[in-house]
Amino acid sequence: MGTQSVDRLTDHEYDGIQEYDNPTPGWWNWLFWATILLCFPYTLLYHFGRIGWNIEEAYTQEQAANARLMFGDLKLTGDTETVMKYTVQPDWLAVGAAVFSANCANCHARDGAGMVGGGVNLTDDHYKNVKTPGDLARVIADGANNNAMPAWKTRGLHPNEIVLAASYVATLRGKNLPSPRGAPEGVVIPPWPKVETPAASAPAPAAQKK
Ligand code: HEC
Structure with a gap:
């Protein structure tokens, strides 16, 4: 100077x-x-970025971690009835959504429409490994196609998180988003079984916390 x-x-x-x-x-x-x-x-x-650097992703990851603290004694099994039951419980579904955006969006895209070189479209009526909502939980837990779809039971997801993620994925069906992967993959499966919207009695994680 x-x-x-x-x-x-x-x-x-x-x-x-x-x-x-x-x-x-x-x-x-x-x-x-x-x-x-x-x-x-x-x-x-x-x-x-896909590494949680933005505020939104950091938030959903913390939300997912926080959800575990709220499970308490809850032990969910990944049968069709349970998976469907949580599709209509918004607070628990939010846990599934957080699990999805933290772990699955990098292959299936944030909106579930799939990615070239990644996961399949989860928003249409075509499925490769799934016929029932229970199969969603099974595929998420055990993986598919030689681990192209990873087995999440060995990747640190809580069993409840797997079931709630299955419920969330079940709700993606019917959005019918166009996939960058092109033509639908797999076969058309029967509609999910009907589920009753619960009375307001179901304890929500947020409500329990307070
Ligand atoms: C590394 C990439 C990757 C990640 C991460 C991933 N998936 Fe997948 N997923 C795939 C692929 C690839 C398939 C298709 C497997 C096949 O071809 O049979 C798939 C298939 C599926 C299916 C079955 C769809 C069908 O048509 O049979 C479901 C359900 C699913 N994934 C849910 C999830 C959930 C929930 C998560 C997060 C917990 C997740 N995936 C994370 C790659 C991924």
Whole structure:
């Protein structure tokens, strides 16, 4: 900085006003370009990142971790009836949704429509390994296609989280989102069994906590 301020005048003059030739210092210019370059990896990681760097993902991961604390003595089995039962209990379904966005969205996409080179579309009526809602829980627990679909029972998911994720996946059906994978995969299966919307008696995790 110091050496620049020797009295060197620029050669222009406006209304008698002259100015010194004081270029921005080199360190400032480097910083300026560095911030511009940094914005590209930053945007990629923060807005499209899959490693939980953005606030939304960090939140859902914490939500999923928190859900375990709320399970208490609850032990869910992945049968069709249980999976369907939790499709109509919004507070528990939110746990399944959090599990999904924390663990499954990176292959099946956030909206469940699937990804090229990743998981299949979970929003249409076509399934490869599933005929009943109970199969959803089984496939999530045990995996499929030589672990192209990982077995989540050995990947640190709580058994209840697997069942609630199955309930959440069951609710994705019927959204019929177009998949980047193209044509539907598997075969059309019968509709899920009907489920009664519960009376307001079911204890919700949020309510229990308070
Ligand atoms: C590493 C990528 C990957 C991740 C992560 C992943 N899946 Fe999958 N999933 C797949 C693939 C690939 C298939 C298709 C398997 C096949 O071809 O039979 C699949 C299939 C499924 C199916 C059966 C669909 C059908 O048509 O039979 C369900 C349900 C499912 N995944 C749910 C989940 C859930 C819930 C999670 C998170 C807990 C998850 N997946 C995480 C890759 C993934």
